[in-house]
Each structure stands twice: as structure tokens, then as C-alpha cells.
Amino acid sequence: MPDYPKEKKTLVRYLGFDFGEKRIGVATGQQTLGTTQALCVLKAENNQPNWQSVEALIKEWQVDAFVVGLPLNMDGTEQPVTLMAKKFAKRLHGRFGLPTFTHDERLSTAEVREYLFEMGGYKKIKDSDFDAYAAELILKSYFESGASAQG
Template sequence: MPDTSEGKKPLLRFLGFDFGEKRIGVATGQKTLGTTQALCVLKAENNQPNWEQVDALIKEWQVDAFVVGLPLNMDGTEQPVTLMAKKFAKRLHGRFGLPAFTHDERLSTAEVREYLFELGGYKKVKDSDFDAYAAELILKSYFESETTS
């Protein structure tokens, strides 16, 4: 059953974000097909991206919703950056009027390294692109969790 927001159209096309205080990885995905693609990394100042760049990505990819990775400690407790990621998700929703979901991103760094190794080795990937691949895995994980729930 596709996500819907208050009875509106199904949520199919997403932007996923790997929030960081200095860099924010961005990926896109189509929920029905389960496809995802790392897009870019946005520089952040004061924990915020250039909102015009985010707006351009929303328009380019015609997204219906957002997923923001939620950085938690291994025991599930929150850390200072967890609150910043939640605030970022609220800002996305407030600025663009689209639903914003958060998704547990524990282990995403280790999973990104493994994923990139499968693609031919993470040493070939520039450090600056790493966060975009993390955003892609957050989105993949979100899609998988939605199909199993």
C-alpha cells in the first residue's frame, strides 16, 4: 500500500537526505520500483543547505516526500545531531509543504563502504560523494522497511 498524506495522492518519488552539520548527502528514489540514485552533496552552513538548491532538486525530480536519516547511538538513544536532523526534516516540511519522514540510519557508514565495495571499491569514490551514497542507502532502507511493515 503506497504512503499517502491525509488522503492525497500516493507518495512515490522521494528525496533522501544524509544530514550533517557541514555536508548533506542527497539521493532520489521511486518507491514503487524500489529504485534509488545518489545525486549530490550540499554544503551546509549553520546546519542548513542552500534552500534554493533543495528547491531546484525538488522541481527536477518532481518529488512527493522526503526521508531524512536519523543518526542514533547504537543503543537507540539520541545524540545532539539527532535533534538537528529532526529539525532539518521539520524545515523541509515547513518550507516545501511535502511530508518529511525520518529513518534510523545506524550502521549506514559501514553499509555505504560495503555497498561501494560491491560497486567496484569505495576508494574510487571521492570523499565528497560519500554522503550522497549514504543518503541513497537511507532511502533504500526506508523503502524496504515500508514494504515489510
């Protein structure tokens, strides 16, 4: 019997993360349609979320891959939290075995405020939800960059 090449899995559903030392924003997105949605904010202890909560989100949204925002300085250099975000991305991949990508999140805070203002004003959004919207914009930016087409 001939050995046929396995079909490459198309990455369709993603979870996006806005990593923070105390809070980690989470969003989901569907690559084919380019849609994104802020989901929740997970509390972090020692730079880690409750992994069972992450696993529940993976199952609920049936995700194929992860995108973790990479906090860089404006000149593109790394900062201490950049290394923590990279470590978080490695842990995600190691625990769940799904493709994990990082994406530049410079300016995401300003963009989140602008985005929320367009949606009716960011003052209506609780501070605790802000990181979930940041995760949504990271994922939206990742899709728009065309990087997800490589998945």
C-alpha cells in the first residue's frame, strides 16, 4: 500500500492571550472568517494561570492553536516581561501540544482604548475585562498580519 502524505491540518480556531504577571487576558478567534471575541481574564500566580481553566477553554472552544502577545519595547527590544510571555507560550505548547505562536503586541493598550471607545466607550468596560479585549486585538492583529495563513 502506498504511503500517502498526511494532510496538513488547517488551523482554524485560536485562543489568544495577553500575558501579564497578575492577569492574563483570553480571547478566541476563527481564522477563516477573521472573527475574534474577548472571553475572560484569568488571574495569574507566579506568572501562571490556573491550567485547568485554560484546559476548559480549549475544550469549550475546540481550539487548534494559540497566539501569545509579545510585549516589546517601542524599538523592538525585549523587556523582562517579554521573556515571561515567551516562557508562558512554551508552557502552553508543552502542556497542550498545540501550535503556539507569539505576536508583537506593541501599542495594544492604546489600540484597546480606541477600539472600546468605538464600541461605546471604554469607561463602561470594567478594568478586569480590559486584558480580554487586549487579547482580542492581539489575535485580530495576528490574523490581519497574514501570519496565521502559515499555520
